[in-house]
Amino acid sequence: MKTMLLAGTIPDQNLSLAVGTAQLQGTSIIIDGRSFSLNRGTAAMIGAVCATADFLGDTAPECIIGGDIGTREGSREVYRYLIKHLPKTHADTLCLHYIIPDIGLHNQVLTAVRKMQAKPVMIADAGFMYVAKASGQAPFYDLFLPDIGELAFLADEKASHPAYTRGFLTRLEAEPAELIKKTHSFGNAARYLCVKGRTDYICHEGAVIQQVDEPVVEELEPIGGTGDTVTGMAAALVHHGYAIPDACATACRANRMAGLLAQPTPATQIHEIIARIPDALNRVLSEHDCCSTQQNEFIFQGVQP
């Protein structure tokens, strides 16, 4: 049986570490007997994975969640758990999410991954993507999912965090291709990038290979967690067997569709979008033939597996 492993933090000061299978129940997720609300961040990502896995008939993901409001303790618990347990863990897909960047601990996590019997598909977003780039280890990963501001960070060879990114975002949004090229040429890209924005760009080796720009739902941009749901859906689709570019394109389309179905305002909260994911996936997969396999991925790229 295939195993999907998700790791990140949730803002719960009373939680040290929760490890277990995630279940989506209404506006909450249940892990290790604890209930967490579907807030933005890792909870939203896990919620999207659960909704997508359930839609596809897959088993629910295994999760490693630290309670962290920014004080680092929960993040360190997650890093340490991964460092200790990954070498003897089987996982086909590993999705790493909100965490306080710590270059030293991150590099130990990668050492632990290298000790696994088989390297999982490595997906990173949020703090884990930041620290992967800051540590110079981006190419170890298979997929990053930055928004346009985070892409500017990946493309900036000197910035150690998006807060230090140089350049003006309004201009950058008009020139994503240049940023994508720079990200790749500086060695700051994963094997694939899924750049989330007004137009979503799926990229490989510095080039855009797919774009998604419909439906347009302007109100999704200010809603916290809409990037996390793309990451969750993409991860679940990759785990199911979709080629990474098709998983990303499907997730981007379904996220827009879920937004459209929710009829959002800028004040809408992310659990309202997550509730629409099954319907959105059903519509998107009916309209688009995106059922390629990992083997097809290599045919698409013109590269032998």
Add this chain to the structure above:
Amino acid sequence: MGFLKNLISSNKNDMSVEGTVEQGLLIFDSVNDVIHAEATLKMAAFANIKVVAPPPQYRTGCDLAIRFPIMERMGIERILKDSGNEPRDIIYVNEELMQPTEICSTKDFGRYLMVRSANMKITVEKETKMIVNISGGGCSDVPYLALDLIGKTLDSASTPRQIGYTLCAYTLNIAFDEARRLLA
């Protein structure tokens, strides 16, 4: 504590990033300590300090440092000691260090205004000044900040700088301040 290292340059006569004034760098254990130290020093009228990225040897991936004119070292050390927030280290620097972005952009949604700084966005209902959404970021305090701030007004909410811990919180605070300024 507070010993002075000549980390970047062995020549104290090197030109610094601020013309001929020698620069020092205060290194702390966390972004939160830097945020509090910056506030303390600004309250004490040390106007020439700047928050910057620490040099690579000191980076963990989410960190800030404070650059200051070295001639003000004694006063700065005293103020920080009195506030119980002494730096872990003090070093010389004579290279350009990156500063957090202070640029904001806005997007008007009619009833709502979204303000963005780097990777962080805050959205406010214009009429009531109520914070309705926070998005972006990747550090662990972003969901915590969202839980605390959403539903409060810009005037009644704690600032992200007051309750946050990371560079994402620091960046969100820039957008928060800009929203306050635009809707004042």
